Amino acid sequence: xxxxxxxxxxxxxxxxxxxxxxxxxxxxxxxYDYVYWYQQHPGxxxxxxxxxxxxxxxxxxxxxxxxxxxxxxxxxxSGLQADDEADYYCSSYAGSNxxxxxxxxxxxxx
Amino acid sequence: EVHLVESGGGLVQPGGSLRLSCSASGFTFDGYSxxxxxxxxxxxxxxxxxxxxxxxxxxxxxxxxxxxxxxRDNSRNTLYLQMSSLRPEDTAVFYCAxxxxxxxxxxxxxxxxxxxxxxxx
Numbered sequence: 001x002x003x004x005x006x007x008x009x010x011x012x013x014x015x016x017x018x019x020x021x022x023x024x025x026x027x028x029x030x031x032y033d034y035v036y037w038y039q040q041h042p043g044x045x046x047x048x049x050x051x052x053x054x055x056x057x058x059x060x061x062x063x064x065x066x067x068x069x070x071x072x073x074x075x076x077x078s079g080l081q082a083d084d085e086a087d088y089y090c091s092s093y094a095g096s097n098x099x100x101x102x103x104x105x106x107x108x109x110x
Numbered sequence: 111e112v113h114l115v116e117s118g119g120g121l122v123q124p125g126g127s128l129r130l131s132c133s134a135s136g137f138t139f140d141g142y143s144x145x146x147x148x149x150x151x152x153x154x155x156x157x158x159x160x161x162x163x164x165x166x167x168x169x170x171x172x173x174x175x176x177x178x179x180x181x182r183d184n185s186r187n188t189l190y191l192q193m194s195s196l197r198p199e200d201t202a203v204f205y206c207a208x209x210x211x212x213x214x215x216x217x218x219x220x221x222x223x224x225x226x227x228x229x230x231x
Contacts, residue, residue: 036217038155045205045221046147046155057210057219089155093215097160097169104154 004029004090004102011108012080020105022073022090028100030071034093037066037075040104041086049088050075077107085109112136112220114206119225126196130225132189132206137220140164140184143209145218146191148202148227158204159191169214174200196229203227 005023012018022029022037029035035053038046048057050066053073063078073092077084090102118130132144145160159180160169168180179192189206204225207218 032215034215034217038218045223046218047221048210048217048219051210051217051219091155091217097214098171099157099215099217101155101157 003094003100004092006088006090006102006105008103009106009108011110012077013110014080014082016080017076017078018080018107019074019076020088020090020107022075022092022102024071024073024092024094024100026071028092028094029068029073032093032095033068035066035068035073036091036099037064037073038089038091039086040089046089080109082109112208114208114220114222116204116206116222116225119204119227121228121230122196123231124196124198124229126229127192127194128196128227129193130191130204130206130227132191132222134187134189134206134208137208139182139187143212143214143216144182144189145207145209146180146189146204147207147218147221148200148204149224150199150202153202156202161189163212193227196227198229201227201229 037050040046054066113135115133146158161180177195181190206222208220209216210219
């Protein structure tokens, strides 16, 4: 059982928006603004999409955005594209240098 | 451009040992913490271990503490993971990853392609 809870799947049609949730506790997601999102295409290494809840590294399109409310963080993908079909993992700092990961959400572009 | 290349993966019997290496280039290696993250077949990501920029501080997940040892050679720009007392449940792709910035809460902005470790008799 993963420390952070994500829905196993999500889907949307091209051009639509989809939001993926990530639920933790008051000891991790709820306590720190150190929530991250990674994208992983099949057979590839993860890629950092969002850091510190809502910041994007250079090169990540603005279609990807992050937010947080209480113990739940969210990733929104707007203007869905075929290449967005991938697994998405949330992660949160929880103290003691041992980051937690969610179980992952498989995003399908219909 | 940052480049991380893992090597040393393979098939090992339960109870055996294996050492993974991660060769780094494209950035100032001795300026960043480095980490190992694994992914069992068809499963999610699991943080395994980390080491600070000078190798003086290390971190381990409970699942590997006492069995795995992380180290680095800054003169060779290489990260290592010595794995012993391996179990079938250690079977996974092992990724090395670089911290995005200084601080223990930093995310991982660069990842290697992964090394497959299979523990089976």
